[in-house]
Amino acid sequence: MNDPRMFNTEAYFRYYNPVLSNESYFKYWRVCAAMGPVFLAAFIICWGVLGSNIPPIPADFTADQLAQHFRTNYNEVRAGMSGAMLFGCLYLPWTLAIYKVMQLINRNENDIVSTLQMWGGGLTVVPLVTSSVFWLTGSYRPDELDPKTLQMLYDQGWLLIDMFYFITTIPMVCIGVAGLTDQRAKPLFPRWACWYSIWAGLSFLFELLMPFFKSGLFARQGWLNFWVEFVVWFAYILIITFFTMKAIPRLAKEREEMLGRA
Amino acid sequence: MNDPRMFNTEAYFRYYNPVLSNESYFKYWRVCAAMGPVFLAAFIICWGVLGSNIPPIPADFTADQLAQHFRTNYNEVRAGMSGAMLFGCLYLPWTLAIYKVMQLINRNENDIVSTLQMWGGGLTVVPLVTSSVFWLTGSYRPDELDPKTLQMLYDQGWLLIDMFYFITTIPMVCIGVAGLTDQRAKPLFPRWACWYSIWAGLSFLFELLMPFFKSGLFARQGWLNFWVEFVVWFAYILIITFFTMKAIPRLAKEREEMLGRA
Amino acid sequence: MEHSTAPTIGASRDQRDLVSGILVFIIADLIVFGMLFTGFMVDRSKELAVYNQSANTLDYHLGLLNLLILVTSGLCVVFAVTAAREGRLTALRNWILAAFVIGAGFGVSKAIEYGDKFAHDIGMHTNPFYMYYFALTGAHFLHFLGGMGALAFIWFYSLRHAGAPDFRGKIEAVGLYWHMVDLLWILIFPLLYVLGLQWQPCP
Amino acid sequence: MEHSTAPTIGASRDQRDLVSGILVFIIADLIVFGMLFTGFMVDRSKELAVYNQSANTLDYHLGLLNLLILVTSGLCVVFAVTAAREGRLTALRNWILAAFVIGAGFGVSKAIEYGDKFAHDIGMHTNPFYMYYFALTGAHFLHFLGGMGALAFIWFYSLRHAGAPDFRGKIEAVGLYWHMVDLLWILIFPLLYVLGLQWQPCP
Numbered sequence: 001m002n003d004p005r006m007f008n009t010e011a012y013f014r015y016y017n018p019v020l021s022n023e024s025y026f027k028y029w030r031v032c033a034a035m036g037p038v039f040l041a042a043f044i045i046c047w048g049v050l051g052s053n054i055p056p057i058p059a060d061f062t063a064d065q066l067a068q069h070f071r072t073n074y075n076e077v078r079a080g081m082s083g084a085m086l087f088g089c090l091y092l093p094w095t096l097a098i099y100k101v102m103q104l105i106n107r108n109e110n111d112i113v114s115t116l117q118m119w120g121g122g123l124t125v126v127p128l129v130t131s132s133v134f135w136l137t138g139s140y141r142p143d144e145l146d147p148k149t150l151q152m153l154y155d156q157g158w159l160l161i162d163m164f165y166f167i168t169t170i171p172m173v174c175i176g177v178a179g180l181t182d183q184r185a186k187p188l189f190p191r192w193a194c195w196y197s198i199w200a201g202l203s204f205l206f207e208l209l210m211p212f213f214k215s216g217l218f219a220r221q222g223w224l225n226f227w228v229e230f231v232v233w234f235a236y237i238l239i240i241t242f243f244t245m246k247a248i249p250r251l252a253k254e255r256e257e258m259l260g261r262a
Numbered sequence: 263m264n265d266p267r268m269f270n271t272e273a274y275f276r277y278y279n280p281v282l283s284n285e286s287y288f289k290y291w292r293v294c295a296a297m298g299p300v301f302l303a304a305f306i307i308c309w310g311v312l313g314s315n316i317p318p319i320p321a322d323f324t325a326d327q328l329a330q331h332f333r334t335n336y337n338e339v340r341a342g343m344s345g346a347m348l349f350g351c352l353y354l355p356w357t358l359a360i361y362k363v364m365q366l367i368n369r370n371e372n373d374i375v376s377t378l379q380m381w382g383g384g385l386t387v388v389p390l391v392t393s394s395v396f397w398l399t400g401s402y403r404p405d406e407l408d409p410k411t412l413q414m415l416y417d418q419g420w421l422l423i424d425m426f427y428f429i430t431t432i433p434m435v436c437i438g439v440a441g442l443t444d445q446r447a448k449p450l451f452p453r454w455a456c457w458y459s460i461w462a463g464l465s466f467l468f469e470l471l472m473p474f475f476k477s478g479l480f481a482r483q484g485w486l487n488f489w490v491e492f493v494v495w496f497a498y499i500l501i502i503t504f505f506t507m508k509a510i511p512r513l514a515k516e517r518e519e520m521l522g523r524a
Numbered sequence: 525m526e527h528s529t530a531p532t533i534g535a536s537r538d539q540r541d542l543v544s545g546i547l548v549f550i551i552a553d554l555i556v557f558g559m560l561f562t563g564f565m566v567d568r569s570k571e572l573a574v575y576n577q578s579a580n581t582l583d584y585h586l587g588l589l590n591l592l593i594l595v596t597s598g599l600c601v602v603f604a605v606t607a608a609r610e611g612r613l614t615a616l617r618n619w620i621l622a623a624f625v626i627g628a629g630f631g632v633s634k635a636i637e638y639g640d641k642f643a644h645d646i647g648m649h650t651n652p653f654y655m656y657y658f659a660l661t662g663a664h665f666l667h668f669l670g671g672m673g674a675l676a677f678i679w680f681y682s683l684r685h686a687g688a689p690d691f692r693g694k695i696e697a698v699g700l701y702w703h704m705v706d707l708l709w710i711l712i713f714p715l716l717y718v719l720g721l722q723w724q725p726c727p
Numbered sequence: 728m729e730h731s732t733a734p735t736i737g738a739s740r741d742q743r744d745l746v747s748g749i750l751v752f753i754i755a756d757l758i759v760f761g762m763l764f765t766g767f768m769v770d771r772s773k774e775l776a777v778y779n780q781s782a783n784t785l786d787y788h789l790g791l792l793n794l795l796i797l798v799t800s801g802l803c804v805v806f807a808v809t810a811a812r813e814g815r816l817t818a819l820r821n822w823i824l825a826a827f828v829i830g831a832g833f834g835v836s837k838a839i840e841y842g843d844k845f846a847h848d849i850g851m852h853t854n855p856f857y858m859y860y861f862a863l864t865g866a867h868f869l870h871f872l873g874g875m876g877a878l879a880f881i882w883f884y885s886l887r888h889a890g891a892p893d894f895r896g897k898i899e900a901v902g903l904y905w906h907m908v909d910l911l912w913i914l915i916f917p918l919l920y921v922l923g924l925q926w927q928p929c930p
Contacts, residue, residue, distance in 0.1 A: 112294065112358065120351075120354065152403070152407060152411065152415075155402050156396075159395050159399055192544070195545045195549040199549045199552045208345075209659065216655065217563055224563075228556065454747075474851060486763070490762065
């Protein structure tokens with residue numbers, strides 16, 4: 001540390017950027033990180049409750065039962081999907097806040113995993129938002145559409161959001177891997193959170209079985225592929241937000257010390 | 263070369279980064295590059311063979327013929343699309359490896375083309391994965407869906423994957439353009455590979471005619487718009503992976519020499 | 525940057541407590557497997573005949589063989605970890621190699637078993653028992669593959685980095701993981717293979 | 728960074744062998760056009776009457792005019808490249824300008840021809856002959872536009888960089904490309920315009 005060359009120069013300029021005050025340096029970081037829980041709350045309300053996706057309409061319902069739902073609750077679904085498509089985009093700023101913190105975890109690492117995290121998280125917006133449009137389409141003219149068409153649209157929304165999981169697995173694994181390289185005495189992301197993140201990402205592989213079942217634990221409404229996997233994902237969002245938030249003041253203090261003695 | 267100012271400062275810090283050992287600097291590069299062939303093999307098996315997309319079901323099949331296919335092979339299609347949606351995401355790390363190499367091709371060039379490559383390649387994940395959901399939906403309830411609906415779903419998957427080609431053309435042209443600016447006596451990407459990449463990207467323009475035809479060379483199953491274009495794309499993936507892999511140890515050696523005389 | 529006390533980011537962790545970290549992974553895994561086992565028992569109680577009948581079609585000799593393979597392989601890893609603690613490098617490597625080679629037998633036996641099922645057109649959709657059968661053994665198989673990868677990794681890693689301060693943590697983490705693979709089979713075996721045998725209780 | 732022999736990345740390529748590089752582009756293009764020509768001939772043999780009848784509706788005078796235009800324009804480029812080799816800068820620029828202006832005639836004639844077809848409601852779907860007609864001449868037209876862009880580029884480029892060491896390579900690459908555009912028309916013209924005329928052989 002006594003030798004300036006000890007800095008990874010990339011990280012060096014990330015930290016030691018004397019023109020930027022600490023305030024400017026960390027500006028917007030917290031706002032972006034806070035978008036994670038905002039997204040989660042809004043998504044649970046809009047997509048989950050209003051859109052009747054928590055719990056999902058079972059895959060073994062008949063087309064008529066499903067049509068009944070759309071024809072009764074079309075206004076709730078419209079509102080829910082409009083909200084889900086709006087708030088789903090907040091996954092992006094949240095991802096960016098994590099990216100910023102990840103870049104400073106370990107100055108002896110290159111930025112491959114943080115970049116992959118940003119891309120995977122950014123592209124997660126695609127299934128979150130585009131799957132909603134299928135449900136929204138069903139609720140737009142529920143009386144004119146055939147029950148089988150409504151069923152197809154509802155299926156398609158679920159197949160898209162469930163089966164595009166791997167783009168979300170990539171950032172989850174990346175956060176874990178990057179966090180584990182942390183050399184601090186007290187790491188920014190504790191080891192347990194890193195391992196949880198990796199495990200949670202890999203646990204999504206159970207979704208591979210989802211298209212094969214209409215009922216049981218692997219179906220979209222099944223206890224494993226719905227309740228366990230979505231709770232695991234929601235918990236991941238909260239845990240990572242919490243430690244990202246806690247990391248920001250610590251990084252600010254580190255930088256201040258560094259600037260002070262430069 | 264004898265004047266340090268001869269370095270583009272950005273490139274200077276990319277290379278001359280004394281804290282990072284060469285091992286750390288190039289960590290994960292090879293793994294990411296290897297995801298290209300992994301993606302290709304998995305995509306051919308899952309999307310192509312299991313999903314009956316190599317060769318495609320002809321566009322001039324009747325709806326009943328197409329429905330027959332879905333109603334017989336639904337389990338293969340489900341498995342294939344589940345795999346395609348997982349492995350399609352590997353286009354992202356592969357793109358990142360190329361991006362890293364491209365940044366070091368020519369230190370007197372800015373990073374516009376490499377950044378465009380990253381964005382185009384990253385967004386290529388979208389058509390690769392989302393088109394699969396249409397085929398998956400068709401295979402989810404093949405007996406309940408109308409043959410015309412199955413036909414529409416199958417058409418839509420093909421129209422999406424074929425007609426979103428330009429997002430893949432952008433990185434192909436960018437790799438070629440960046441590779442041609444290489445000042446090395448033996449360029450990282452040989453000139454022929456660069457010109458092939460540019461040509462291959464532009465050759466996708468034939469897809470412009472795909473929506474107009476149900477049979478013949480321009481249809482989705484046509485010899486030009488399917489066999490030629492997909493082989494051209496697959497070959498591009500292999501060629502670029504090969505030279506990316508070969509570039510990494512050369513860049514490592516260059517960097518070592520540079521650090522040695524710093 | 526003159527002489528100064530290093531800020532926190534400079535402090536290197538000598539003990540990378542991989543072990544306590546990987547426990548989270550293992551516990552999360554065991555919770556989900558525990559849920560699957562419970563789901564199996566609950567669903568089984570509803571259709572006892574189907575489950576028992578299907579279970580009888582499984583070859584419990586193969587299941588038992590797999591149990592022995594994994595326990596033996598797990599034992600080799602125990603010896604490897606002990607050797608690592610005592611600094612006996614060659615012994616460590618040989619025990620890891622033994623664990624890997626014996627473990628490979630599990631892959632062979634599983635391939636035979638799956639091949640036999642597919643040859644009889646038995647799949648996940650045959651009945652609920654087989655859904656659980658393929659889900660549990662399949663998920664376990666993926667864990668097994670991960671474990672084999674970890675054994676291979678630690679063997680190659682020991683060639684160059686056996687002296688590194690974090691090596692002990694790494695090998696213990698791999699050992700713990702391998703014991704979990706082992707333990708899961710100890711739970712899967714009686715549930716899938718033995719319960720259905722409907723042994724009569726001794727008089 | 729004291730005086731030192733430059734490492735490989737510093738070595739500047741005096742001869743940027745653009746020429747050999749662009750040959751890959753040209754060869755790939757010719758392969759695909761070759762496939763299209765073969766496809767045309769194969770499909771034509773199945774419906775000879777339709778193809779010949781449609782071919783007779785084309786104005787082969789326009790096709791021949793286009794041939795002359797492109798060959799003349801190509802000749803100007805040959806003179807331009809020669810001038811570049813001999814260092815005659817003004818001549819070079821004038822020849823490029825001539826190639827461009829003459830080449831522009833091809834665009835005019837093609838616009839007239841396409842306009843006439845559309846006015847008669849003839850499109851790609853009229854029959855297989857017209858599918859090939861529009862595909863081949865359309866793909867060729869895109870190549871022509873690219874070539875015109877390249878001519879314009881090299882003319883402006885010569886204003887400032889004619890002395891650059893890589894200028895020769897660039898102008899030769901442009902020349903090669905323009906000859907390909909030329910050559911393609913020499914192949915397209917007989918296939919589309921002439922074959923259908925069904926000239927009787929001389930007695």
